Amino acid sequence: MTVTKLEPVTKTKYKVFLDEEFAFVLYKGELSRYGIREGEQIDDEVRRRVMDEVVLKRAKLRAMHLLEDMDRTEAGLLEKLRQGLYPEEAIEAALKYVKTFGYIDDYRYAKRFIESRQQTKSRREIYAQLLSKGVSSGQIDLAFEECSGPDSERDAILQIFRKKRVDPAHATEEELHKIYGYLSRKGFRYDDIRQVIQNYNENA
Structure with a gap:
C-alpha cells in the first residue's frame, strides 16, 4: 500500500x-x-x-x-x-x-427520554424527537407502553397551562383559538385539549 x-x-x-x-x-x-x-x-x-x-x-x-x-x-x-x-x-x-457493558440501550434511552418529557410534551412530539435520534419505532412504542398512563397527554396539557399561567376557563374566544393552535402544533389531539379546558377548574 x-x-x-x-x-x-x-x-x-x-x-x-x-x-x-x-x-x-x-x-x-x-x-x-x-x-x-x-x-x-x-x-x-x-x-x-x-x-x-x-x-x-x-x-x-x-x-x-x-x-x-x-x-x-x-x-x-x-x-x-x-x-x-x-x-x-x-x-x-x-x-x-x-x-x-450495557452502556448503549436504545430502549432504555427511549424510556428515560419519555419519562423526562411527557409532562410537558405531546406523544407525537416526543415520538418524532426519538425517531430523529435514531431510535426505532418499535422500541419507541414499547417504551411508551411502559411509561405512559392513559391520561399522560392531558396531564401534559395541564402542565403547559400552569407553566404559561393561562386560565382557559376564563379566556376569550380569541385566546382559546391561540391556545388550541399552539397545542395542536405541539402534537396534542383536539379532543384532549378540549377535555382539559372543559375540566380545568377541577384540575387546577
Missing part, C-alpha cells in the same frame, strides 16, 4: 490516505513511530498494528468518554464517532465494546 496523502487536521494531527482512500487519523509522533511518510509504501502488517495499537483503542476510549458526557442512542454515538474521523472498522469495534 502507498501513503498517497497526509492531510493536516490540526498542527499535530493528520488524515492518512492509503491508495487514495482515507484510512485513519494519526498524530505526528505516531506517523514517525510507524514510519508513515507521504509517497512511501507500508505493508499490511504495519497498517494492522496501527489499527490495533492506536486507532481501535482510541475509538473505544472516545466512545466511553462520549457516553460519560451524556446518555446517547446508538445512532447518536455512531454520528459523533464519524465526526471524530474514526474509520468504520474502528467505529464498529467501539460500538460493540460499549454494548458489552
